[in-house]
Amino acid sequence: MEDTPPLAVNRYRDHRGGDLRPEHVGHAVALAGWLAAKRDHGGLLFVDLRDPGGPAGGGAVQLVVKPDGGAWEVLEGLRLESVVSVTGTVVARSPETVNPRLPTGEVEVVAETAEVLSSADVLPFPVERDTDIGEEHRLRYRYLDMRRGPLTERLVRRNRLAGVVRAHLGSRGFLEVQTPILTASSPEGARDFLVPSSQYPGEFYALPQAPQQFKQLLMVGGVERYFQIAPCFRDEASRADRSPGEFYQIDLEMAFATQEDVFDEVERLMTAIVAGMTDKVTAAPFPRLRFAEAVDRYGTDKPDLRFGLEIAELTATLGGRTELPMLAGAPSAGHVVRALRVPGDRTAPRKWFDGFAEAAKALGVTGSWLQLAPAGAKGPLARRLTDAEAGELTRAADARTGDAVLVAVGSRLPAAALLGEQRRQVGRELGLADPGTLAFAWVVDFPMYERNEQTGGWDFAHNPFSMPQGGLEALRDLDPGDVLAYQYDLVCNGVELSSGAVRNHRPDIMEAAFAVAGYGPERIRSSFPALWNAFHYGPPPHAGIAPGFDRILMVLEDQANIREVIAFPLNQSARDLLMGAPSPVSDAQLRDLHLRVVPPTP
């Protein structure tokens, strides 16, 4: 384990078993740890004694126990994962019994006395054996899961990441400030976790979804650069890469800063993290993609740039120029025609294409395809396109014999989403992405507003406090759908690591921005009173970002599930299987809080 703690010599131990080497031969030692394995030969007992820190980090040493010693009686019948303190003598193993797979394999300890410090019941699952255990069991017995090693190693890595972040940002003049956990409910964004107040009947604190307003208030207060490895709480559904309930962000904010300044600092930070955590190399500055470009070329705003396979644009070429109604009507309907090459070494069965057609239908997009089989083109488009048109499609998609070409016709965003998802799946199934590469990129120029299909009005596409590009003039002169925000995402290998913005610090621009979304100034004042007030007393221009701490670690550790980098995570349904949260509380507790539970009616 890195940063091995100093050994306290006391009645339990004077050495760590995992530290013993040939130089200790002849020493009398006292060891303490877990009984990891027993091999009972009747007249001779071998015991593997494991130190704290898991098998890889903690190390283990073999004890030799003979029936004539006092240790025999204690150890012989003791169950695995019991905790013992043992005294004995370090001896060299004979050449034929050396175990080269163990760091301590050249020595062993002949046990003399043994004391049971605690005994273990029969285990719910094997701790030492390297078998997959269902996650439900691992969460319920998280402490046993930790003893198995890999999880504990990831906690060590997590500690290291926190250290790198603090050291680096400290060296760049960022001040770590703790912000409140109990704060006020905020109407925008995710659902809040609420905490009832016993002092004020009917009033609630809320856990912060992020320290967003506090960090902006710190800017107003004159803190030039702020950061915090900040707990964030959101009562929203989880995903494999999204921890339910709570997670941590490397929250940072800079006064008198532009988008470029934030990019520069984050590139330095990510470079320091990669250097401190991996032997991989990153090249700053990171490439930048405009949001529109990312969507058109990769079908997503978080593209995996480790491989090419770009989406081809055919609206102006194939669209409208064929007998095929599906293509002919596209331009006049405001639809796009997009194509994606599927490399040929996937011997796609027909069923695979059916799945594509189904996915298309679910998005309201027309999906079709052309298979460039060696014996000639196949698929629905093969029959319906002229040779010239098929050739045009093939060239645009950069497809060769043996490949297939997927075609999507429909509204721009759903068509892009369809092919983007196919690109992601094909990339994964064909192993196109080099697992050793970290492909960082900035996605910039997000739209400020998006059309609300129900009301026909405009909604904020992202953070309502982002500064619109072009300021008041843009809000006045442009169609809201064309206003871009100083809003940016950091992506890596198809994962969104972070989202940030240059903040809108000007009340006049804020009023104009909210007016586009249909809100008057009273709405800002009532919803975000602290920020609104503060911004009337000289707020500096400021910008920031909040890279996901757990998610960065998940990417660095190449884990498919974010719970693998969290010591005590909630499960997917936001239940704590270990502690049993959430749980009902007593009537007395509810009375104190002036609350009554109204169960949902089925």
Next chain:
RNA sequence: GGACCUGUGGUGCAGUUAGGAGUGCACGCCGCCCUGUCAAGGCGGAGGUCGCGGGUUCAAAUCCCGUCAGGUCCGCCA
């Protein structure tokens, strides 16, 4: 809120496609044997309402409906 996958002795699985006796594998557990193992080995044994409820059937782990639990995804996450 919705879709899909999974649920079989303590653990991890096979058996479900095509209904026919709780049938199998590895580990663990209990007992006995065993002085050089390190996934110790040998012999014997215990342990199961096949998640739960209902239905179809002569017969259900297997088919159907519902439900619960775990996971993956959509919605959601400013």
